[in-house]
Structure formats: structure tokens, C-alpha cells
Amino acid sequence: MGLKSVLPSLSDEIISSITTLPAEILKQLTEIRIRKNLPLILVFGKNCLFITSKGKLLNHYSEQAYVVDEEEFDLIFRRLSNYSVHSVIDNLTKGFITAEGGNRVGVASTAVIKNKDITAVKEINALNIRIANEIKDCSRQILNMLYVNSFPSIIVASAPAGGKTTFLRDFSRLLSGGFNNRCRKVAIVDERNEIAYKGANGINSDIGFNADVLTGYPKSVGIEMAIRTLSPEIIVCDEISTSEEVEAMADGFLSGVKFAVSVHASSKKEIAEKKIIRELVSRNEFEYIVLLNDYTNDFEIMEVSEIRSEILRNCSSEFVLGCSRL
Secondary structure, three states, X not given: OOHHHHHHHOOHHHHHHHOOOOHHHHOOEEEEEEEOOEEOEEEEOOEEEEEEOOOOEEOOOOOOEOEEOXXXXXXXXXXXXXXXXXXXHHXXXXXXXXXXXXXXXXXXXXXXXXXXXXXXXXXXXXXXXXXXXXXXXXXXXXXXXXXXOOOOEEEEEEOXXXXXXXXXXXXXXXXXXXXXXXXXXXXXXXXXXXXXXXXXXXXXOOOOXXXXXXXXXXXXXXXXXXXXXXXXOEEEEOOOOOHHHHHHHHHHHHOOOEEEEEEEOOOHHHHHHOHXXXXXXXXXXXXXXXXXXXXXXXXXXXXXXXXXXXXXXXXXXXXXXXXXXX
């Protein structure tokens, strides 16, 4: 995982430029943004910087900034897709591919639509490589607060690239690896192959001793399969976004299975207003929402009952029906 797994997919020129940077700086690199005939941009937290061919970072554009030409761009895309666009077309139609090491690559392109469905893409013009990292013990403080004397279901929220997947990876490792002197049975439904990352040599992430991974299954299908076949104590899923996924959890809750799921939301206000979160809390099974503001360096733990009250206060006539189950 991490930058080391990304580098072989880049061009020799970009590799040379990036690896000139000091190791302490490279550890902070979170995204590599590549666009045809435009400057290469490196993202460090909230800072977007340019870089020269000699590895000097620039906080503003200049003629010295490294520009990615079409031939170089096409080479990088072929490498990221393992020289087989056909094998990644399903994910491409959803706007991403998962590259070596579990690194998600956002892909900007033009959709090819047939019978109202996106069947292919063309004119790919931008690649956003989000670097997947393992941060050992980043979830321990939250586990210490919530999982020593109880075993709740939780919702993990943050803005995009806010650390949700990194948190869930470490959360799974600790729970299945003996946290609080118990190796919990963990099932990871890893639709995008990012939490555990299963490559040619098996699982590449440390997810503990007692975790099973269902890779590539749609989350609603994977949840149902895990409940039927893996006897989990807790199911971990990244980025819940549909009613079908929420509905699939119902049998798990009835069977006593707990869940740890993530959603996109960057504030308490957004949490209270988001439809998918209203659906999740309407199940009356989740106990806490963990809002990550800066990975786990800055977080807030909220009781779901508090959020439910906030939702009811904010209910307006246009979505009273959506609140009625609360």
C-alpha cells in the first residue's frame, strides 16, 4: 500500500521527479492528480502544489511546472488498469478504478450511454490517484472509548479523502486481532477492493487474524452473503450510499450482527440532513456516529439519539415522510 505501490504505474519522468522529495514530505502525500497536457499536481492534505521535473515543489503555477503530455498520460492509464481496460470497464463506468495496493483512481471521462445506462467511457482526460495508507492504531482511541465495555454498531463519517477507509482498515485489524483480549469475527465487504486490497498474492493489508474479506461484491449482495456464510460478529463496509445496502443490513441486525459503515458527510449539519444517514438511523440499531475531521487526529463522537433529535427538529414539510420512521 501507499506511495510505493503507486510509483510503478507512473512514468519514469514523474517517478524521478517525485522521489527527489524528502521522505518526510512524501509521507504527507495524499493524492497525485494527472491531467492531459496540464501540470502535474500533488496534494498534501488540503494543499495542492505543482512540481518541477527536478523535484522542486511550487505553490503557484509557473513555466517550470511539470506538464503531462498525451503519450505519457496514456501510458500511465494503461499501467494503472494493468494493460486491460476491458477488465476494469465496470468500475470505469462508475468513475474509478482500483489500482495496485488498493489505491483508488478517480477517472474523468465522457460517458457512452445506451438505453439510459452508462455502458462504456471514452475521452479519458484526468486521473486522480488517492494514495491508500495503513496507519496502525489510528482507530485505537475510538475503540478504547466505545468498545471496551460494549460492542456497538457505528457510522463513520467524513468528507471525501477524510480517512474513512483508513480508519475502517485499522478498526478491522484491531477487532479481529485481539482488541480487549478478544479476537472478534469480522467480515469486510470490500466492493472496491480498497479496505483490505486483495491482489495476485492474496490480501495485502493487515486486517488481523480473524477477518474474512468479500471482494468485488456489490455491498448489498456481500452483506447478505456474509450473514449467511461467515457467521460474523461485525460487518464492515465502506461508503454506504443506497437504500438497497441499508435494507440488506436488516437480516444482520435481526441475527445480532453489528455493523461499522462509512458515509460521506463533513459536518454535524450535513449528517442531520443527509438522506442515507436518515435511513441508517431509522433502523434504531446504530448507537454512535464518529465524525472524522482530520483522520483520527480530530474527531467527534455523537450518540445517534442526538442526531435523530436533530433530524426531527430539521424536518420540513417537503420531507416529513422521510422522517416518519424516526
